[in-house]
Amino acid sequence: MLESISFEELFEHPIEYPDVDYRERLSTLVGLDDKKEQLIKTLGLLVNPHGLTEWIEKHHKGANSVKDIVLRRPPLIVMAGDVGSGKTELAMTIGDAVARQENISVTLLPLSLSTRGDGKVGQMTKLISKAFEYTLERAKKLKGETNKSRGAVILLVDEADALAQSRENEQMHHEDKSGVNAFIRGIDSLGSGKLPAAVIMCTNRPGALDPAVKRRAAEVFYFTRPNEEQRFKALEAPLKELGVDEEDIKELVKLTGETGGRNYGFTYSDLLQRLIPTIILNAYPDEKVSAEMAKKAAKNMLPTPVFKEK
Numbered sequence: 123m124l125e126s127i128s129f130e131e132l133f134e135h136p137i138e139y140p141d142v143d144y145r146e147r148l149s150t151l152v153g154l155d156d157k158k159e160q161l162i163k164t165l166g167l168l169v170n171p172h173g174l175t176e177w178i179e180k181h182h183k184g185a186n187s188v189k190d191i192v193l194r195r196p197p198l199i200v201m202a203g204d205v206g207s208g209k210t211e212l213a214m215t216i217g218d219a220v221a222r223q224e225n226i227s228v229t230l231l232p233l234s235l236s237t238r239g240d241g242k243v244g245q246m247t248k249l250i251s252k253a254f255e256y257t258l259e260r261a262k263k264l265k266g267e268t269n270k271s272r273g274a275v276i277l278l279v280d281e282a283d284a285l286a287q288s289r290e291n292e293q294m295h296h297e298d299k300s301g302v303n304a305f306i307r308g309i310d311s312l313g314s315g316k317l318p319a320a321v322i323m324c325t326n327r328p329g330a331l332d333p334a335v336k337r338r339a340a341e342v343f344y345f346t347r348p349n350e351e352q353r354f355k356a357l358e359a360p361l362k363e364l365g366v367d368e369e370d371i372k373e374l375v376k377l378t379g380e381t382g383g384r385n386y387g388f389t390y391s392d393l394l395q396r397l398i399p400t401i402i403l404n405a406y407p408d409e410k411v412s413a414e415m416a417k418k419a420a421k422n423m424l425p426t427p428v429f430k431e432k
């Protein structure tokens with residue numbers, strides 16, 4: 123059945139950039155500015171090497187070996203870190219910034235392994251191989267005559283926890299191993315074709331990255347839980363709107379941090395998808411949100427536990 127899996131089945135929601143909705147979502151991410159900037163540059167060069175040629179022509183005429191060093195990097199970006207730290211959100215929205223910077227259209231092909239594979243032996247491997255096949259096909263069509271791309275494709279392999287695991291791990295299931303191998307083959311096939319394509323892999327298991335996968339990554343980004351300043355930034359806008367003043371927001375920042383005997387704080391999604399809605403629903407429909415209510419909700423809520431390597 124999987125042999126004939128169609129493009130539409132594999133990628134239910136391809137995204138085309140530029141798109142203002144995604145620009146908006148990208149701009150609301152907090153605390154990720156450095157990663158954003160680095161990511162836009164890295165992806166930009168991977169999908170459109172012409173930019174580098176122009177830069178060299180302008181600033182370092184004749185520096186051709188430098189060019190090869192940069193352009194020979196494998197077309198893989200790894201995003202690793204705790205659940206709810208913005209990996210998926212950044213991966214889903216960054217294409218907009220890349221499209222605007224390079225002035226080309228960019229398509230994101232999102233493959234989520236956790237929602238797709240049903241665990242049958244061999245299935246994950248086939249999903250990965252198929253995903254790369256389609257990506258390769260698309261990218262070939264977009265490759266320009268010179269190295270100026272007419273468009274670009276980003277393959278997003280999300281929830282790739284099994285793929286991130288080291289194959290050296292004794293306990294690793296045979297199927298997982300062949301999944302990692304298929305992934306590595308896929309990266310190599312895209313890289314060797316010098317195509318306007320890049321792959322983003324997201325995993326919650328930063329500790330166990332397969333060395334061969336890591337070696338193929340142009341960049342590995344590590345995502346962490348928000349610190350005090352970042353929690354303040356995340357909470358400030360919604361809470362101010364609800365009439366909570368700055369001093370109380372600062373207290374909420376403390377309450378959502380490393381406190382009460384735990385050595386980790388709230389994730390971004392704990393703050394924005396659980397805490398804020400809870401505060402609102404506690405007041406709704408008859409009352410107004412108060413600082414006291416907000417603090418009570420924060421005290422009663424536990425942050426998502428830190429992901430433990432099995």
Ligand SMILES: Nc1ncnc2c1ncn2[C@@H]1O[C@H](COP(=O)(O)OP(=O)(O)O)[C@@H](O)[C@H]1O
Nearest residue numbers: 150151152204205206207208209210211390391
């Ligand atoms: N840095 C951030 N700034 C603002 N909101 C964030 C941030 N990171 C995550 N979120 C919120 O949390 C939700 C879950 O984040 P997600 O990207 O799915 O986490 P991950 O993929 O790392 O598990 C996002 O939809 C977004 O609303």
Ligand SMILES: [Mg+2]
Nearest residue numbers: 209210281324
């Ligand atoms: Mg995710």
